[in-house]
Amino acid sequence: MTARHDTQDRSMEAAGREPSREEAVLNAAAALFAEKGYAATSIRDIGERVGLLGGSLYHYIKSKDALFVRIHDRALQSAEDAIRAGIADIEDPVQRLASACRILLAIQLAPDSLTMPLMNDLGSVPEGLRERLIERRDAFETMFAELIAAVPPVAGRDPDIYRLLLLTTLNTASNWYRPGRLTSDEVADQILATYGIEPGGA
Amino acid sequence: MTARHDTQDRSMEAAGREPSREEAVLNAAAALFAEKGYAATSIRDIGERVGLLGGSLYHYIKSKDALFVRIHDRALQSAEDAIRAGIADIEDPVQRLASACRILLAIQLAPDSLTMPLMNDLGSVPEGLRERLIERRDAFETMFAELIAAVPPVAGRDPDIYRLLLLTTLNTASNWYRPGRLTSDEVADQILATYGIEPGGA
DNA sequence: CCTACCGATCGGTAGG
């Protein structure tokens, strides 16, 4: 989970090829939505980031709403895929949960526009959209809930609250994390210890 | 959709008197800013909530920016006052921190427009404003940092991360909390246990 | 992918 990619944007895909124009639009939009939220991000803002005028974006997108949904779904799917792949070969439930947390945190802390700040505040999203997005989110969180349910509960802790606190802690870490002093994995270790998830036992 | 006179709530203050019009404007604005964020809340939205047209609000406010600053400062000041008052007579550092957490959480979970969701996401606030607000926030967090510094650190935990996780956990609880099953204090107990803050000892 | 534009809405003001 060590991030070795540069701070440079215009991030290339894994293989190293140039991103297509459409990918560039999605990435720019993801970054802006993550930074300023839905309402404060204008179509013209997004266009400016990729060197197009606002109206020109409509060759690649159907509407601002649809663009947001697309990015939101892609981010969740990408995170879900990464977690599933990362834990596929692990059998011990504690190790599975620990790995999932580490991967999710790495995603949340990495300045990677593919997943970006996994879309945290839906507050400024219009009424109609919000429900769709929350449904998608619930599906993601179900996966996490299952990972948590597989480990022995911590004594004296309400399982629902435990789950919500852990997930929220992972998801909001990007609000305060500043790269430099600690790596993502070091922060993950702190969070895991806080929630009594001690892999390797020792 | 009962459409009597005003569907408005017109909640009274603690003492039972009518809130002044200015207070009503501040409270409505606080609720809307907390719900949808700065950018997605229009002056006309706020006016609608108190039964005025948008332009009429400018008798009570100087600008949207200034209104937000005012509400933000009031919320932080009010929270700070409540915490200071609540721990003034407590000497044991663990008890002081525990009480402060309980009070802060109660504020964050209460649908009270005076403090409302203590303004969490500054993402949609314009550049210039944001710095001012973050400064104000730092002052508040300093008080909390001192309370934490007074208790013995948890073994193996990074103090800075510990502080950031605890504070973020308290501040984001309103994102998932739904009244009914557990009270604010019961949630607080879960959080305190998670962070090794066990007052009373037995 | 741009020019040129649309209707709607924004924060804010004048003037009573």
Added chain:
DNA sequence: CCTACCGATCGGTAGG
């Protein structure tokens, strides 16, 4: 506190 309006900006479209 409203009417009536301002210039700016919004999401989005036509037409090339």
